[in-house]
Amino acid sequence: MPDSVMQNSFHLDAVPIRLERCGKTFAGGARALEPLDLTIRGGETIVFLGPSGCGKTTTLRIIAGLESPDPGGRVLFGEEDVTALPIERRNVGMVFQSYALFPNMTVAENVAYGLKVRKIARADRGRRVEEMLDLMHLGEFAGRRIDQLSGGQRQRVALARALVVRPRVLLLDEPLTALDAKLRDSLRLEIDRLLRGLGITAVYVTHDQGEAMALGDRIVVMAKGRVAQVGTPREIYYQPADGFVADFIGTMNRLGGMARGGTLSIGSATLPWSGPEGAVELLVRPEDLALAGEADGHLGGTVAAAVFLGDRTRLVVEPADGPALTVDAAGRSELGRGDRVWLRVDPARVLAVP
Amino acid sequence: MSACAQDAPLPHRPAARPPVRPGWAGEPLRLAALLAPAAVVFAAFFLLPLVRLILIGAGGTAGWSAYLTTLADPGHLDSLISTLALSAGVTLVTLAVSTVAGLFLVRNRFPGHALLVALLTFPLAFPGVVIGFMVIMLAGRQGLIGTITQALGAGKLVFAYSMAGLFLGYVYFSIPRVILTVMAAAEKLDPRLEEAARSLGASSWRVVADVILPALKPALISAGALCFATSMGAFGTAFTLATRINVLPMTIYTEFTLQANIAAAAALSVLLGLITWAALAVARSVAGTSVAAAG
Ligand SMILES: Nc1ncnc2c1ncn2[C@@H]1O[C@H](COP(=O)(O)OP(=O)(O)OP(=O)(O)O)[C@@H](O)[C@H]1O
Ligand SMILES: [Mg+2]
Numbered sequence: 001m002p003d004s005v006m007q008n009s010f011h012l013d014a015v016p017i018r019l020e021r022c023g024k025t026f027a028g029g030a031r032a033l034e035p036l037d038l039t040i041r042g043g044e045t046i047v048f049l050g051p052s053g054c055g056k057t058t059t060l061r062i063i064a065g066l067e068s069p070d071p072g073g074r075v076l077f078g079e080e081d082v083t084a085l086p087i088e089r090r091n092v093g094m095v096f097q098s099y100a101l102f103p104n105m106t107v108a109e110n111v112a113y114g115l116k117v118r119k120i121a122r123a124d125r126g127r128r129v130e131e132m133l134d135l136m137h138l139g140e141f142a143g144r145r146i147d148q149l150s151g152g153q154r155q156r157v158a159l160a161r162a163l164v165v166r167p168r169v170l171l172l173d174e175p176l177t178a179l180d181a182k183l184r185d186s187l188r189l190e191i192d193r194l195l196r197g198l199g200i201t202a203v204y205v206t207h208d209q210g211e212a213m214a215l216g217d218r219i220v221v222m223a224k225g226r227v228a229q230v231g232t233p234r235e236i237y238y239q240p241a242d243g244f245v246a247d248f249i250g251t252m253n254r255l256g257g258m259a260r261g262g263t264l265s266i267g268s269a270t271l272p273w274s275g276p277e278g279a280v281e282l283l284v285r286p287e288d289l290a291l292a293g294e295a296d297g298h299l300g301g302t303v304a305a306a307v308f309l310g311d312r313t314r315l316v317v318e319p320a321d322g323p324a325l326t327v328d329a330a331g332r333s334e335l336g337r338g339d340r341v342w343l344r345v346d347p348a349r350v351l352a353v354p
Numbered sequence: 355m356s357a358c359a360q361d362a363p364l365p366h367r368p369a370a371r372p373p374v375r376p377g378w379a380g381e382p383l384r385l386a387a388l389l390a391p392a393a394v395v396f397a398a399f400f401l402l403p404l405v406r407l408i409l410i411g412a413g414g415t416a417g418w419s420a421y422l423t424t425l426a427d428p429g430h431l432d433s434l435i436s437t438l439a440l441s442a443g444v445t446l447v448t449l450a451v452s453t454v455a456g457l458f459l460v461r462n463r464f465p466g467h468a469l470l471v472a473l474l475t476f477p478l479a480f481p482g483v484v485i486g487f488m489v490i491m492l493a494g495r496q497g498l499i500g501t502i503t504q505a506l507g508a509g510k511l512v513f514a515y516s517m518a519g520l521f522l523g524y525v526y527f528s529i530p531r532v533i534l535t536v537m538a539a540a541e542k543l544d545p546r547l548e549e550a551a552r553s554l555g556a557s558s559w560r561v562v563a564d565v566i567l568p569a570l571k572p573a574l575i576s577a578g579a580l581c582f583a584t585s586m587g588a589f590g591t592a593f594t595l596a597t598r599i600n601v602l603p604m605t606i607y608t609e610f611t612l613q614a615n616i617a618a619a620a621a622l623s624v625l626l627g628l629i630t631w632a633a634l635a636v637a638r639s640v641a642g643t644s645v646a647a648a649g
Contacts, residue, residue: 066549087552094553100546104568113564114554158550165554 012200014043015078015168017063022073024058032058033225035073042078045195045202047216049209051248055225056205057173063203064171065090077168090169093162097174099154101146107157108133108142114165132164135194152183159194170195170202176211188214209249213237221245238285243353246283253289253325255282255299255345257352264347267319269298271347280352286314286326288349291335297342301325306336317341407620414617424621430605434625436517437602441585444521445578448528453574455529456536457566471537475530482527482590489523489595490514517599523591528584532577539573540566579637583630602626 016039023035033055040046048056061067063075065087075083082090094100101110108129115125133139136156141149149157155175162170175191176184192215195202206212212219213233221228221236221244228248229241240246257266257280264273266282294300301319306329313333317325327343329335412418424430459471477485493499494514503511513519543566551561567574589603600608602622610619 064549064553066552087549088555088557091555092553094550096546096550098544098546100544100550102547102551102565102568113551113556117555117560161550161554167553 012163012166012198013168014199015201016040016042017169017201017203018074018076019059019063019069020074020076022059022062022069022075024055024062024067025070031225033062035070036227038220038227038230040201040203041217042201043199044217045204045215047212047219048203048205048222049212049216049219049248050207050222050228052207054222056207056222059222060171060173060203060205063169064092064094091165091167093165093167093170095155095158095162095170095172095175097177099146099151099158099178101154101157101161103146105146106142107138107144107146107149110146110157111160111164113161118165128164132160136160150183151179152187155179155187156190159191163194163198163200168201170198170200172202173205174207175204177206177208184211191215213249221248223248240283240351243281243283246351251286251326253284253286254323255284255325255350256280256322257282259352266345267299269345271298271345273347275350275352282345283351283353284325284345284349286328288346289325289327290344290346291327291329291333292342292344294342296344298345299325299343301341301343303335303337303339303341306333315341317343408624411617411621411624413620414615416617420617421621421625424618425625427618429600430618430622433600433602433605434629436599437586438629440517440521440524440599440601441582444524444528444585445582447521448525448532448581449574449578451525452529452532452536452577453567453570456533457540459533460537460540474533477527478530480527482523482588482592483594484590485523485527486591486594488526489519489591493519493522515595515598519595520592520599520601523595524585524588527588527591528581531584532581535573535577536570539570543569575637575640579634582633582637586626586630586633 018040019036019038021035021037022033023031024033025031036059048059050056058067062069062073065075065082065085069075069083073083074081077090102113105113111132112125112129115128120128130139130142133142136159138153138156138160141153141157146154146157155178158175172191176187179187188211195215204212204215216233218230218232219236220230223244229236229245231239231241236245236249240249240252246252255266257264259265259273259275259277259280261277262273264271264275264280292298299319301317303315304318304324305316307314308331310331312331313329313335315327315329315333315335317327319325325343327341335341412420414420416423425434455474459467459474480488491497492514493512495510495512497512497514500510500512503509513522547565547569548561551565556564587603588601589607592599592601592604593607603626606619606622606626609615609622
């Protein structure tokens, strides 16, 4: 596999990053980021995920050196304190949503730019650019102007340009957002392959949870300038720290229940329970609610909508009281609007918020 | 898909005849009628005087060769060369000053910003005569600079009536136009491009050379071409300064009013027009290709 040989020769240093008390208040007093502590392990791909305006880009720009944290904040690459270093001396690779390729240069000139700035000898430069273009499957486009490339090709050029200088960290700000869905999937796979192969520390910003789950070793969920949760995709999905994270990632149902003396009553059923006592709000994923018969079901309701998704049919069930629940049934399920159904809840897969 | 199907001839259906618009045959006529007023104005106020001017240039005792002999006159040639040099110098200095100032004004907001922009663009409102007057007040025999240098014991510095005075005046009235163009172009620069260059290790100077100037190039070329053309044809300032330098418009004026050498004046006018027009055309084609290359 020539590919894997290439990737090995391109293996990059895995530098850990530490943010200590990094807050950001913009001129005019707007607090974009509450002081934040975060350690990113060397070689890890970490994803900042959150709704628009929550401070993802601001955090990325603080790591890059395009913004400085409020006084007291520190940014460390490995043991080196880079807080005072401007971006041009931090040796970071950046990839933007808008590609930001130099329009007055060809593909090869774009990729060579960082090497030229570093005064790498012409022959060496040419070889490294060629290697990089091959790695990104861009060899045939070397002489093209930027406006002769598709969006996906442009973003691959941007990746090549950022990586060819062997940066200590790769920073990507919504690199796939400008692409259409199909291209987004294939380029996401390519980025995934690249990041694993290179072993570089990468910070990836997105508001797309699918992207975050697929790419991130760990995900930092942010809300309103704060970190809501840091964890692996599984932790974030199955053990959301709070209601915000639960609602933001995937679909989450909310059920009212009453826990008393080791039992939990939901609807008409009473289940064994070891969680907190009292009136609790229960969070359940659609796939953790099962359709059942009247005899063994815990909760009755009426189907308000059924959406056929191919591999499954997504039902919206309205119980006698409480908010509507989303449940997944088999793809071939014949259930439709108005049908009466019973649901079972597995108490082990339920999360309780007192 | 559907567009293709519509364009392709449909073999199974009898071809539909294109609908005949009533009065279609009259269309070119109507168009001509609509264009007529513009054509008349163009002919009367642009084409006729120009042709007349060209003919007058050839109407002297020397005939068509007047166009060559006018230039053979050392006075005229000197005048042409110094006008070209002056205009080129003014263009370069104006571009340099305006680019730096324009970029600074776009990048930095400070109290008094709007006022400063307004002041910088103030000379737009002045005719050349007023500019000349201002140069005299600054660097003339009773001017501010002369007074100051005299007070400092360095002798009275007077340069209003020389090439330097003219240069100063031209730069002064060229800056507003160019600065406005530069500012408009600089507002549209993509800050991500600069950030990308910096992330790759580029210093501020490299960012200017590799990112900002290439992006501003089309605007600088067109602004520079206009600045050059304006300087070539400017008259009021030179007239007011009664300068010892004979710029081409002044030479034309002298030939025409004082020497009554109408043929020479006309020939010089045509030459002035041609050179300026050529400069503009070259600039436009260079700017055009660079715009295309920049995508
Ligand atoms: N230069 C700035 N000056 C003032 N406020 C800013 C500036 N940049 C960002 N902000 C504010 O800081 C907050 C966080 O912005 P940021 O760009 O980090 O959000 P984001 O999470 O990247 O959002 P998005 O998903 O929309 O890109 C926002 O409320 C924004 O308005
Ligand atoms: Mg953002």
